Amino acid sequence: MRNIYQLFPALAHRAFFFFIIGQTISMLGLWMQRLAMSWLVFRLTQSAFLLSIVEFVSLAPILVLGLVAGAFLEHHDLRKALIVTQALSMIEAAILTFCTFSGIVNYPLLVALSLCLGVIGSFDMTARQSSVSLMVTDQTAVKSAIALNSMAFNISKLVGPSLAGFVIYLFGEGVCFLVSSFTYLPLIFLLAFRVRLRERVGSHAGKNMFGEIVEGLRHVQSEYFLNHIFRLLFVFSIFCMCYSVLFPMFSTVVLGGGSQTLGWLFGAVGAGAFTGGIIVSIYVVPRHIPGTLARTAAVTAVALAVFSFSETLWLSLIAAFFIGFGITTTNVSVNTLCQITSSDDCRSRVLSIYIMLTSGLGPAGELAFGAMADGVGAPVTMLFCAIVIGAAVILFLRHLRAVRHSLAQTLAHM
Known part of the structure; x- marks a missing residue:
């Protein structure tokens, strides 16, 4: 046990330990629900475009409400906010369950419920990310907590879709929604009775919310390293998430499979993401993050290109693994940098911008x-995305030395 605490020091903190257990269960149900909804939409419509609309409305509210959520949460209790968002998510899953079992489910209803989930998620994701550093009492555990939080997310991403694929095959989509509605309960209980957050430093009394949003944007713009890293993340986030909407078409049209094949593909992404989370937790050093970002974004571009050419399941699974690895190591590295270089009084606003980029732009793409x-097929579309990401990495490398210098100055002042 002592070796585990040395490897992952955040687990020694009781509040974080309970939170990570509840979060893993909650996210497991969410990923089962997301895959079941994707498969249900594709089964009803047989259209990647109509599926992309559902994906879009489930995350697009982050683009509209992300900055508002960041400023709002800095004025409110994060623990209570998480309890509310989890309870609302549970109600949304229960409605999906009822509609599916009763046979009244249809495409417009799925779009509407996806939109509701997106609005809830706008506040839930920012609250989760902002809470992590408040569950540990020393800065040495912050990086570990961020990586473990990502690992919990990706364990769920690994197990959830794979489990959902088999459950859909055996019982149908309704059972996935039913399971999802129960998985929110453990986290709600733990947040209510086991998890406590430390008080945040800084006061927001008398401050205007709109002014705080502008202040957060100016902070990111003034920090040279954050400015250029967020520019890379902007392009990366739009184009790297193409796999989410293209996988159903690949699994049926290209690979000749079904829901089980789709589950394996998403499971491979989750396995790569889990591996990436471990590597970030153990090996990534904050001052080396800019170079790490360039390498991991390049890995993602290569993996997308290989997947676009693959017509065999084993090669597609390997490429999907490295897609998950590249996306997670990139996103977690940026998340770590935002957490470490931001003070308590502006962390939620900085993280809300990060979440807007990583979760809000993807659906637009x-x-x-x-x-x-x-129009042109899934392989050509995915190859196009890989080329754009590669070009963005090349442009980022032109500023890499200046980005490293700016980050080193900020870390030295801290």
Whole structure:
């Protein structure tokens, strides 16, 4: 046990230990629900474009509400906010369950419920990310907590879709939604009775929310390293998530499979993401993160290109593994940098911008890529995304030395 605490020091903190258990269970149900909804939409419509609309409305609210959520949460209790968002998510899953079992489910209803989930998620994701550093009492455990939080997310991403694929095959989508509605209960209980957060430093009394949003944007713009890293993340986030909307088409049209094949593909992404989370937790050093970002974004571009050419399941699974690895190591590295270089009084706002980029822009790209795939096919669409990411990495490398210098100055002042 002592070796585990040395490897992952955040686990020694009781509040974080309970939170990570509840979060893993909650996210397991969410990923089962997401895959079941994707498969249900594709089964009803047989269209990648219509599926991309559902994906878009489930995450697009982050683009509209992300900055508001960051400023709002800095004025409110994060633990209570998480309890509310988890309870609302549970109600949404229960409605999906009822509609599916009763046979009244249809495409417009799925779009509406996805939109509701997106609004809830706008506040839930920012609250989760902002809470992590408040569950540990020393800065040495912050990096470990961020990586473990990502690992919990990706364990769920690994197990959830794979489990959902088999459950859909045996029982149908309704059972996935039913299981999901129960998985929110453990986290709600733990947040209510076991998890406590330390008090945040800084006061927001009398401050205008709009002014705080502008202040957060100016902070990111003034930090040279954050400015250029967020520019890379902007392009990366739009184009790397194309796999989410294209996988159903690959699993049926290209690979000749079904829901089980789709589950394996998403499971391989989750396995790569889990591996990436471990590597970030153990090996990544904050001052080396800019170079790490360039390498991991390049890995993602290569993996997408290989997947686009693959017509065999084993090669597609390997490529999917490295897609998950590249996306997670990139996102977790940026998340770590945001947590470490931000003070308590502006962390939620900085993280809300990070979440807008990583979770809000992807659906906008998916909408375009779904339409593109219906026209030119999934392989060509995915190859196009890989080329754009590669070009963004090359542009980022031109500023790498200056980015490293700016980050080193900030870390030295801290």
